[in-house]
Amino acid sequence: MIALITGATSGIGRATAEAFADLDYRLILCGRRQDRLVELEQELGAQIPVITLNFDVRIRDEVEQAIDSLPDDWKAIDILVNNAGNAHGLSSIQNGDPDDWDQMIDGNVQGLLYVSKAVIPGMVARKRGHIVNISSIAGKETYANGAVYCASKAAVEALSAGMRLDLTQHGIKVTNVAPGAVETEFSAVRFKGDTQRAAKVYEGFTPLQAEDIADAIVYAVSAPSRVTIADITILAGAQAAATTIYRK
Numbered sequence: 672m673i674a675l676i677t678g679a680t681s682g683i684g685r686a687t688a689e690a691f692a693d694l695d696y697r698l699i700l701c702g703r704r705q706d707r708l709v710e711l712e713q714e715l716g717a718q719i720p721v722i723t724l725n726f727d728v729r730i731r732d733e734v735e736q737a738i739d740s741l742p743d744d745w746k747a748i749d750i751l752v753n754n755a756g757n758a759h760g761l762s763s764i765q766n767g768d769p770d771d772w773d774q775m776i777d778g779n780v781q782g783l784l785y786v787s788k789a790v791i792p793g794m795v796a797r798k799r800g801h802i803v804n805i806s807s808i809a810g811k812e813t814y815a816n817g818a819v820y821c822a823s824k825a826a827v828e829a830l831s832a833g834m835r836l837d838l839t840q841h842g843i844k845v846t847n848v849a850p851g852a853v854e855t856e857f858s859a860v861r862f863k864g865d866t867q868r869a870a871k872v873y874e875g876f877t878p879l880q881a882e883d884i885a886d887a888i889v890y891a892v893s894a895p896s897r898v899t900i901a902d903i904t905i906l907a908g909a910q911a912a913a914t915t916i917y918r919k
């Protein structure tokens with residue numbers, strides 16, 4: 672099996688790469704931080720064949736060129752994990768920064784589309800494939816100060832459903848994964864490097880770990896061919912809804 676994971680340099684994407692390596696998948700690992708890609712290639716490359724691709728999912732030409740550059744024996748991608756994405760800022764709509772909005776809409780929505788567009792035609796031709804889109808509980812519920820991030824993830828929910836409608840007839844499965852609060856670099860990115868503020872997000876309860884989401888992805892992609900895992904929502908043990916978290 673060949674799997675391509677976007678956002679493999681950190682958090683959920685990295686944990687998924689490690690879990691897939693344990694399944695002996697060949698891995699195409701993507702991200703922008705070259706030092707992390709090199710590290711991944713060294714670590715996981717000792718276990719399974721790894722290729723890394725450095726591109727920004729928001730830039731269509733970069734996406735197309737990177738995926739086009741794959742050697743022929745790596746082009747038959749079986750699994751695409753559309754994971755790259757982030758929140759930028761936590762602001763009311765009236766105080767929101769349009770640069771943050773651009774990053775979220777371009778990264779979480781356009782980026783997912785560009786990567787999918789580069790991979791899906793091959794899957795259709797081969798009549799097989801599995802696409803895993805990483806959405807969020809924020810795609811199912813909108814919370815105050817999160818309108819644009821929530822909208823970007825609501826778009827992922829719609830794209831997962833739409834892709835499944837269009838692609839099932841071509842032998843391609845689509846799984847939507849909607850995590851709750853996962854302790855990764857997510858909040859540090861959202862708060863622009865303010866790690867103290869980021870740490871507060873996970874105070875007083877035990878948040879999900881990236882490995883928990885990777886486990887669910889492995890479950891979805893390992894299911895027998897007669898089974899499509901369409902949608903998985905995973906909340907932290909102390910979490911009842913996006914912003915309802917019981918803290919000690």
Ligand code: NDP
Pocket residue numbers: 677678679680681682683684701702703704707726727728729754755756757758778782805806807808849850851852853854855856857858860881
């Ligand atoms: P991290 O910040 O740890 O990881 C984000 C990853 O996305 C990094 O590998 C980053 O790589 C990559 N990325 C971000 N923007 C771009 C871009 N423009 N081009 C290419 N790669 C990009 O966060 P998580 O692991 O938590 O996030 C992964 C996904 O999970 C995201 O889609 C997020 O929205 C979603 N999610 C996270 C939750 C959480 O609580 N943590 C909950 C629900 C969903 P690099 O910087 O090297 O490019």
Ligand code: 8X3
Pocket residue numbers: 806807808809817850851852853913914
């Ligand atoms: C990340 C989870 O609740 O911070 O998607 O939006 S949340």
